[in-house]
Amino acid sequence: MRKWEKNIRTVEPYVPGEQPQNTDVIKLNTNENPYPPAPEVVRASAEMNTDRLRLYPDPAASVLIDALAALHGVKSTQIFPGVGSDDVLSMIFLTFFNSDSPILFPDITYSFYSVWADVYRIPYETPALDGNFMINAEDYYKDNGGVVIANPNAPTSIYREPEFIRDILDHNRESIVVVDEAYIDFAGRSALELLDDYDNLIVVRTFSKSRSMAGLRIGYAIAGERIIKALNDVKYSVNSYTLNMPSIELGTAAAKNNDYYSRITQKIIATRERTVKELSKLGFECLPSGANFVFAKHTSMAGEVIFKELKEAGIFVRHFNAPRINDYLRISVGTDEQMDRLFDFLRKYA
Numbered sequence: 001m002r003k004w005e006k007n008i009r010t011v012e013p014y015v016p017g018e019q020p021q022n023t024d025v026i027k028l029n030t031n032e033n034p035y036p037p038a039p040e041v042v043r044a045s046a047e048m049n050t051d052r053l054r055l056y057p058d059p060a061a062s063v064l065i066d067a068l069a070a071l072h073g074v075k076s077t078q079i080f081p082g083v084g085s086d087d088v089l090s091m092i093f094l095t096f097f098n099s100d101s102p103i104l105f106p107d108i109t110y111s112f113y114s115v116w117a118d119v120y121r122i123p124y125e126t127p128a129l130d131g132n133f134m135i136n137a138e139d140y141y142k143d144n145g146g147v148v149i150a151n152p153n154a155p156t157s158i159y160r161e162p163e164f165i166r167d168i169l170d171h172n173r174e175s176i177v178v179v180d181e182a183y184i185d186f187a188g189r190s191a192l193e194l195l196d197d198y199d200n201l202i203v204v205r206t207f208s209k210s211r212s213m214a215g216l217r218i219g220y221a222i223a224g225e226r227i228i229k230a231l232n233d234v235k236y237s238v239n240s241y242t243l244n245m246p247s248i249e250l251g252t253a254a255a256k257n258n259d260y261y262s263r264i265t266q267k268i269i270a271t272r273e274r275t276v277k278e279l280s281k282l283g284f285e286c287l288p289s290g291a292n293f294v295f296a297k298h299t300s301m302a303g304e305v306i307f308k309e310l311k312e313a314g315i316f317v318r319h320f321n322a323p324r325i326n327d328y329l330r331i332s333v334g335t336d337e338q339m340d341r342l343f344d345f346l347r348k349y350a
């Protein structure tokens, strides 16, 4: 082996859900929003001054940060934006997880966490979810180099109230506790209400799900000012211009038009509830969902078989070939028409 080969920073990469180029498929595999962005976003896009593409974007994304601060009732100095929440989470891992003690996150959760830990050489432990796929708070009472909790969790879809997060925070005064709220708008109360009580809490959000903007790549962290400063110091040491100009402008329009997004979120929640009922009639069990997807298992058929047959029929869902969850399908909530097509296909297994 050549010397440079020995020095390669090897890592087993994260595998994103498939993005088929064939637009005919019913795409229920990456938890995207089935509805378009707000009309104001569409207008801002049509009116965008493309001459400004010559220039670098505002490295601080100030107009977006100000709109996000107004949306969440926090100061602009409490927001750190990034290229999707993946970028924000990656920066958090790089900035804060530098301890010899392992960071902690559940064994079944967003599978990118272990990949970032691997690529940055961060030790980690993964306490097991219980038999009902619930996180056991006591597993996070021990010494650690940081804690990461997705709430609602993915791919289980299970949501826990802020009291549960508070319990973890109370036992982790000396650690950074990250709450990844990618799906919170489909669930309930946010851990944001705990921000004033805990200067070690970081809440991470995304515009990819409830804001219908996965294609623009906008995510952000909300935390105390010291945490945001530390993140910015690392960000400006890696890449100053993370968000591009269209993302800043269109993201700002999205942040300012909350009513539209609340309406489509309610619609998705209603379709989710109908999906759970229909799937149970078709022989599936779903975990209680607080997300824009359901995690469903057929009572007799193997998950992988259904996954493959659905794919052949042009209906894409997600299947994880991992212990304890390989009989489950993660099904994003689409429009009612898309879900009806799914139910029609699944009737053959009922």
Ligand code: PMP
Pocket (backbone or CB within 6 Å): 083, 084, 085, 086, 087, 110, 150, 153, 154, 180, 182, 205, 206, 207, 208, 214, 218, 219
């Ligand atoms: N966190 C969780 C729990 C997710 O499921 C996802 C979506 N794959 C992300 C973060 C990343 O989303 P994005 O980078 O699009 O903001």
